[in-house]
Amino acid sequence: MKRIFLVAGEISGDTHGSALMRALPTDELELSGLGGPTMREISDDIEDWLADAAVLGLWEVLKKYGYFRQKMDETVARIFAEKPDAVVLIDYPGFNLRLAKALRKGGFTGKLIYYISPQVWAWKRGRIKTMAELLDLMICIFPFEKELYENSGLPTEFAGHPLVDSMEEERIDGVTRDPNLVALLPGSREREVEGLFPQMLEAARILKKARPDLRFASTGATAVLDARIHELAGKAGIKIEKFPAHEIMQRAAVGVVASGTATLEAACLGLPYCLTYKVAWLTALVARQVMKVDFLGIVNVMAGREVVRELLQEKSTGPVIADELERLLSDDVVRNALQDDIARVVAMLGEGGSHERAASCVIAALGAD
Numbered sequence: 001m002k003r004i005f006l007v008a009g010e011i012s013g014d015t016h017g018s019a020l021m022r023a024l025p026t027d028e029l030e031l032s033g034l035g036g037p038t039m040r041e042i043s044d045d046i047e048d049w050l051a052d053a054a055v056l057g058l059w060e061v062l063k064k065y066g067y068f069r070q071k072m073d074e075t076v077a078r079i080f081a082e083k084p085d086a087v088v089l090i091d092y093p094g095f096n097l098r099l100a101k102a103l104r105k106g107g108f109t110g111k112l113i114y115y116i117s118p119q120v121w122a123w124k125r126g127r128i129k130t131m132a133e134l135l136d137l138m139i140c141i142f143p144f145e146k147e148l149y150e151n152s153g154l155p156t157e158f159a160g161h162p163l164v165d166s167m168e169e170e171r172i173d174g175v176t177r178d179p180n181l182v183a184l185l186p187g188s189r190e191r192e193v194e195g196l197f198p199q200m201l202e203a204a205r206i207l208k209k210a211r212p213d214l215r216f217a218s219t220g221a222t223a224v225l226d227a228r229i230h231e232l233a234g235k236a237g238i239k240i241e242k243f244p245a246h247e248i249m250q251r252a253a254v255g256v257v258a259s260g261t262a263t264l265e266a267a268c269l270g271l272p273y274c275l276t277y278k279v280a281w282l283t284a285l286v287a288r289q290v291m292k293v294d295f296l297g298i299v300n301v302m303a304g305r306e307v308v309r310e311l312l313q314e315k316s317t318g319p320v321i322a323d324e325l326e327r328l329l330s331d332d333v334v335r336n337a338l339q340d341d342i343a344r345v346v347a348m349l350g351e352g353g354s355h356e357r358a359a360s361c362v363i364a365a366l367g368a369d
Helices: 011-023 039-041 056-061 066-080 093-104 127-134 143-150 162-170 191-211 224-234 246-250 261-268 281-290 296-304 320-328 332-347 354-366
Strands: 002-010 030-034 046-048 084-090 111-115 138-140 154-156 179-187 215-218 240-242 252-258 273-277 308-313
Touching: 002 011, 002 066, 002 093, 011 030, 011 039, 011 084, 011 332, 011 354, 030 039, 030 084, 030 240, 039 066, 039 084, 046 224, 066 093, 084 093, 084 308, 093 111, 093 127, 093 143, 111 246, 111 354, 127 143, 138 143, 138 354, 143 154, 143 296, 154 354, 162 261, 162 354, 179 191, 179 246, 179 261, 179 320, 191 215, 191 224, 191 252, 191 273, 191 320, 215 224, 215 246, 246 261, 252 320, 252 354, 261 296, 261 332, 273 320, 308 320, 320 332
Parallel strands: 002 030, 002 084, 030 046, 084 111, 111 138, 138 154, 179 215, 179 252, 215 240, 252 273, 273 308
Antiparallel strands: none
16 A cells, blocks of 8 residues: 655645545555644544644744754654655645755655645746756646746646635525625735725725715625724725625625735636735835746736736725726726636636546556556
8 A cells, every 4th residue: 555645734735635635545545744634634644733834924934943943854754764655745835845855865765746836936936946856746736837847857737726626616606796896805814904905995985986886895814804804994984795705706896806815716706806915115125026927916927917907016005996996897898808808817727626636646656547
């Protein structure tokens, strides 16, 4: 019986890891590794380390440097003790790429497979050469990643994007778009709500003056953020209708969405939207120096052009957001064209079944039937 050791260090990685594990023939494989609670539900040999592993920001990582160094040593020792036929690294590049390097340096001869590529194409393309030297296979979820990695000599398979499946499950039968409902989606983090939602509310006030029948919908990723959203809206004099985020994306006529995974979710659910984001000026300056892509939104990156308007930094203001939402609301041709363009980009993500294809790639790499 072949053995696979999996490593995920974030909530999203635990989600993708568990789906991959369920798609694998578990009666023919021994699965172990590091992950989260949903991966552990499938195998008792998965250690749930998310409480310590899922940290955000350089400072948080530095504070836990000792822990991560110890965990790296423990994981390397465990892998050599278990002698798996393959190690599957799921996103989480800060730890997983170092782990791959340590394993190769120590003489590990099993397969090293990476699933859910880190966004090296946007920030650190120099890592691609290193990954090609360390890994046996990359399983990517964006179509343009395949050519990028294969040009470096790394065998790569495109499995499709998991959001295609998960968003299909979120579709609500019979829901139609309300021409007077506008989505205001400021992101899932506190700093995003504090930094972006006031501009969205200002845009809402501007639109409401010109269009009294307009209504607005939003929601927070947590109960605390949801309460804060309604508090800010109350102070601004804007009534917020509350639905789950994915329902808002299907009910609203148009929307403004903070840069992040939500923009791809909105695209999968067909929402005509504009993207916005704003960070400290120094952070923005550094980002502009190191970014290797022309756009922030993944829909635009995939299309190679600005399909969805990006209102970033100095453009992330109430009046500018209001102007773009008004453009989408008032011009059926523009709005329909945007929906068609978004649909064409989403079609590039595959037809579903990404985890099953990824599992097939893993099995093929092992040399199994």
